[in-house]
Each structure stands twice: as C-alpha cells, then as structure tokens.
Amino acid sequence: MGRARYLLAVPALALAACGSDTLDAAEVESEIGPMVEDQTGTRDVDIACPDDVEAEEGAVFECDVTAAGGVEAKLRVTQEDDEGNVRWEIVRP
Numbered sequence: 001m002g003r004a005r006y007l008l009a010v011p012a013l014a015l016a017a018c019g020s021d022t023l024d025a026a027e028v029e030s031e032i033g034p035m036v037e038d039q040t041g042t043r044d045v046d047i048a049c050p051d052d053v054e055a056e057e058g059a060v061f062e063c064d065v066t067a068a069g070g071v072e073a074k075l076r077v078t079q080e081d082d083e084g085n086v087r088w089e090i091v092r093p
Contacts, residue, residue: 021055023084029063032075032088039090042067047075055082065090 029047037045049063056079063075077088 021082022051023049023053023055023079023086025049025051025053027084028077028086032063032077036065036075036090040067042071044068049075049077055079055084057081062091063088 028049033045033047036047037043044067046066047063048066050061053059053061059079061077063077065073065075067073074091075088076091077086079086
C-alpha cells in the first residue's frame with residue numbers, strides 16, 4: 001500500500017461515560033475505509049481503530065488495516081481539532 005494523506009471530517013463524536021468526548025471509532029473506520037480502497041486500488045479493506053480515543057487537537061492514534069490477500073498495514077491518524085476532523089496516512093508496520 002502506498003502512502004496517502006487525507007483530511008476527513010468525522011461529524012459524530014460519542015460522549016464517553018466519564019463526560020469527555022471521544023471519537024466514534026466505527027464512524028472513522030467507515031469513512032476512511034473507502035478512501036484507503038480508492039488510494040490503493042484494493043478492495044475489501046478492513047480497518048480497526050481503538051474505541052477510546054479522546055477528541056483532542058493534535059492527538060495521534062493508529063488503526064490496523066487488513067486488505068484482501070492478508071496484506072496488513074497501519075494508519076497513523078492525527079486529529080486536526082477536537083471536533084472530529086482527522087488527517088490520516090498509511091504507514092508500514
């Protein structure tokens with residue numbers, strides 16, 4: 001998989017039980033998945049992001065990517081703000 005950088009607006013923030021805002025991992029995964037497929041020309045991409053990422057400008061987290069044929073990579077996701085806007089890039093494990 002090649003390197004890519006994108007800005008993605010994830011409109012939904014989920015409220016955590018402790019009262020702080022966390023990103024909706026399912027929303028991030030569903031929004032990024034098609035873009036990874038388009039960028040790499042790969043289909044059937046599965047993305048798994050952590051469920052407990054607090055919405056915080058500048059925070060970085062990683063998501064696991066598995067593509068058809070068992071190809072694996074990581075996404076480095078950087079939060080552009082605390083409202084769900086993120087930038088991501090494909091990195092090798």
